[in-house]
Amino acid sequence: MKLCVDIGNTFVKAAVFEKADQIDDVRFRPDNFExxxxxxxxxxxxxxxxxSTVRGVPAELIHLLGIVPKVILLEHTTPLPIVINYDTPETLGRDRIAAVAAAYARFPQQNVxxxxxxxxxxxxxxxxxxxxQGGxxxxxxxxxxxxxxxxxNRLPLVEPELNVSLIGKSTSGSLQSGVMHGIRSEINGIIGSFSINYKDLTVLIGGGDNKYFDQKFNCSIFAASNLVLEGLNVILDFNDLQ
Structure with missing residues (x-):
C-alpha cells in the first residue's frame, strides 16, 4: 500500500491507497504525531x-517514514503526469500541483x-x-x-454557518452574509469568466470549506473531499513507473 501526506497551513492530512482506491485517511494538527x-x-x-508540504517536513514525520522503502518529497522538479506552464514553478504550491494532477486523472483531455x-x-x-496554465x-x-x-476596532470575529441569509439583520449576520454570499458570487463569477474562454469547462471543487457551499453554485460541479491526497497518489503512481 501507499501513503500520501498533505501538510497544510492548519492540518496534516494523510491517506493510504491501494492502487487508485483510498483505503483510509486521517487528519490531525501538526503537534499530534502520535x-x-x-x-x-x-x-x-x-x-x-x-x-506535499507548505511548512517543511517535521522531524517526527521523517522518523516515522524511515521504515518506508521509497519516499518522495513533492517539489517543482518532481516528474509529473502534467506539464507546468508557470513563470515561477518553484513558488507554485505543491497542493495546487497535486489537485491539478487529480483533475488530470479524473478528466483526461478536458478543460478543468x-x-x-x-x-x-x-x-x-x-x-x-x-x-x-496557472490560476x-x-x-x-x-x-x-x-x-x-x-x-x-469594533467588528466581532464570527464563525461561518450554513444557509446564511442574504440580508444581515445584525452586525454578525451582515459579516456572515458578506463573506459567505461574497465567496459564492466570486466563485460563480470566476467560473463564468473561465467558461467564456475555455469550451466545455469541467469544474472540480475540493477543500474543507466546500461543505459551506454545497449545491450553491450556478453550474454543475464535481466535488472531491480529498482532492490533494488523490492527486498525490496519481503523482506517486506516475513516479513508480519512471
Whole structure:
C-alpha cells in the first residue's frame, strides 16, 4: 500500500491507497504525531510514500517514514503526469500541483477548473492538452472573517454557518452574509469568466470549506473531499513507473 501526506497551513492530512482506491485517511494538527504513528502502524507495511508540504517536513514525520522503502518529497522538479506552464514553478504550491494532477486523472483531455477551498481559495486551470496554465489565489472563509475583525476596532470575529441569509439583520449576520454570499458570487463569477474562454469547462471543487457551499453554485460541479491526497497518489503512481 501507499501513503500520501498533505501538510497544510492548519492540518496534516494523510491517506493510504491501494492502487487508485483510498483505503483510509486521517487528519490531525501538526503537534499530534502520535495519532499519525498509530495510523501508519495500522497499515504497515507501506511500499512508498509522497509528501506535499507548505511548512517543511517535521522531524517526527521523517522518523516515522524511515521504515518506508521509497519516499518522495513533492517539489517543482518532481516528474509529473502534467506539464507546468508557470513563470515561477518553484513558488507554485505543491497542493495546487497535486489537485491539478487529480483533475488530470479524473478528466483526461478536458478543460478543468480546479477550485480548492482551504486557508486560501485557489483556482487552477488545466487545459485539455494536459497543461497546467496557472490560476488565482483568493482569501479563504476564515481569513476573511479574521481580517475584518483584526483590521477594525469594533467588528466581532464570527464563525461561518450554513444557509446564511442574504440580508444581515445584525452586525454578525451582515459579516456572515458578506463573506459567505461574497465567496459564492466570486466563485460563480470566476467560473463564468473561465467558461467564456475555455469550451466545455469541467469544474472540480475540493477543500474543507466546500461543505459551506454545497449545491450553491450556478453550474454543475464535481466535488472531491480529498482532492490533494488523490492527486498525490496519481503523482506517486506516475513516479513508480519512471
Amino acid at each position: 495519532l499519525f504513528a498509530t495510523f501508519i502502524k495500522k497499515h504497515e507495511p507501506l511500499q512508498s510514500a509522497i509528501i 477548473l480546479v477550485i480548492d477551498m482551504g486557508t486560501c481559495i485557489t483556482y487552477d486551470l488545466l487545459t485539455s492538452d494536459g497543461v497546467y 488565482m489565489i483568493s482569501p479563504g472563509v476564515y481569513m476573511r472573517f479574521k481580517a475584518m475583525n483584526e483590521f477594525t
